Amino acid sequence: MRPFQYQRASDASAAVQALGAAAGNNSPLTQATAQPLAGGTTLIDLMKLDVMRPAAIVDINPLAQGWSAIEPGSDGLRLGALARMSDVAAHDEIQRFYPVIANSLKLAASAQLRNMATLGGNVMQRTRCSYFRDVSHDNCNKRHPGSGCAAMEGVNRMHAVLGTSDQCIATYPGDFAQALIALDATVEITGRSGIRSMPFADLHKAPGNSPDIETTLQPGELISAFAVPGRWPRSVYLKARDRQSYEFALSSAAIALDVQDGVIRDARVALGGVATVPWRAHDAEALLKGQKFNDDMAERAADAAFAGAVGRRHNSFKIALGKRVVARALQQAAMMEI
Ligand SMILES: Cc1cc2nc3c(=O)[nH]c(=O)nc-3n(C[C@H](O)[C@H](O)[C@H](O)COP(=O)(O)OP(=O)(O)OC[C@H]3O[C@@H](n4cnc5c(N)ncnc54)[C@H](O)[C@@H]3O)c2cc1C
Numbered sequence: 001m002r003p004f005q006y007q008r009a010s011d012a013s014a015a016v017q018a019l020g021a022a023a024g025n026n027s028p029l030t031q032a033t034a035q036p037l038a039g040g041t042t043l044i045d046l047m048k049l050d051v052m053r054p055a056a057i058v059d060i061n062p063l064a065q066g067w068s069a070i071e072p073g074s075d076g077l078r079l080g081a082l083a084r085m086s087d088v089a090a091h092d093e094i095q096r097f098y099p100v101i102a103n104s105l106k107l108a109a110s111a112q113l114r115n116m117a118t119l120g121g122n123v124m125q126r127t128r129c130s131y132f133r134d135v136s137h138d139n140c141n142k143r144h145p146g147s148g149c150a151a152m153e154g155v156n157r158m159h160a161v162l163g164t165s166d167q168c169i170a171t172y173p174g175d176f177a178q179a180l181i182a183l184d185a186t187v188e189i190t191g192r193s194g195i196r197s198m199p200f201a202d203l204h205k206a207p208g209n210s211p212d213i214e215t216t217l218q219p220g221e222l223i224s225a226f227a228v229p230g231r232w233p234r235s236v237y238l239k240a241r242d243r244q245s246y247e248f249a250l251s252s253a254a255i256a257l258d259v260q261d262g263v264i265r266d267a268r269v270a271l272g273g274v275a276t277v278p279w280r281a282h283d284a285e286a287l288l289k290g291q292k293f294n295d296d297m298a299e300r301a302a303d304a305a306f307a308g309a310v311g312r313r314h315n316s317f318k319i320a321l322g323k324r325v326v327a328r329a330l331q332q333a334a335m336m337e338i
């Protein structure tokens with residue numbers, strides 16, 4: 001591990017000043033010379049692996065008092081970025097009104113990790129592509145722009161089938177982000193010029209020609225909270241993985257339905273484990289809206305969700321698996337008694 005400077009932020013203003021000052025340029029946050037430290041469960045790993053090499057770390061845990069609230073209300077939910085995954089997953093009202101959020105967190109990582117890890121750190125986690133995480137491989141456009149992509153012709157079983165480019169096919173690995181994107185969440189960002197909000201869907205960037213730029217956050221900016229409009233008691237997070245615990249998704253679906261008098265008034269479908277960014281399946285949603293639910297429709301919606309998918313040597317199975325996960329999650333959501 002390389003030497004780095006450790007700084008403990010006394011408040012939000014000190015944190016963004018320290019992060020912005022140390023960065024000193026316009027590099028994307030993920031490449032910046034200063035990184036915020038929350039639970040540390042993935043940043044420290046990546047520093048030990050020599051993948052991330054920040055010269056400075058700004059510990060934002062002292063901000064927890066203001067940034068870790070879990071606030072469900074009758075018209076929506078606000079979650080502080082420093083709330084721990086385990087606390088949100090275990091919260092009674094999150095389980096009752098947002099089961100898709102509770103389960104996306106409960107099915108992630110391990111109990112120990114969830115106790116330590118924060119929501120902000122979770123959405124900012126980086127891909128688990130093994131070529132990205134192993135610096136002995138020179139050709140990774142995400143680590144070294146222009147160096148090529150070892151996964152393209154290499155072992156790509158875990159890689160993405162949606163949102164890929166000829167520069168990078170790495171999967172976005174998190175679970176919670178699929179729940180947020182499905183529920184039209186917004187993300188609150190605190191920076192040097194104050195607080196701004198944007199749709200969560202605008203936070204992550206598809207790889208395109210610059211896979212090294214993963215989010216729209218700038219150095220000196222921190223995620224301070226997430227907001228979810230409305231309540232979604234009829235919602236499901238279903239995750240298929242190689243083992244039943246402590247494993248990333250091969251394919252997952254975040255589903256939310258608003259059903260009145262047997263008719264689907266609103267439908268949300270998001271996919272995990274199969275795309276380069278948190279992925280919303282708008283075409284699948286359009287098929288469901290205004291209809292009465294049946295199994296055939298669930299399968300047609302699942303087909304629509306994967307219409308643009310492109311499989312590679314080892315990961316084509318994700319397309320068939322992903323469709324089954326979406327169809328089953330839709331069935332589970334439709335059958336929920338609420
Ligand atoms: C073995 C293992 C298995 C895992 N399995 C899963 C899984 O199945 N599903 C899943 O979703 N996750 C999984 N994870 C990932 C885990 O959930 C993340 O490590 C964790 O959520 C990161 O949170 P943290 O607070 O520890 O982040 P940190 O490690 O502190 O930070 C992560 C990144 O986010 C940045 N950051 C942190 N907070 C903020 C903020 N407020 N604003 C802006 N940037 C910020 C940091 O600078 C860093 O770059 C797994 C991790 C491990 C080690």
Ligand code: SF4
Pocket residue numbers: 127129130131132139140141142143148149150151152167168169170211
């Ligand atoms: S898929 Fe992306 S992260 Fe993985 S080796 Fe290729 S460029 Fe690097």
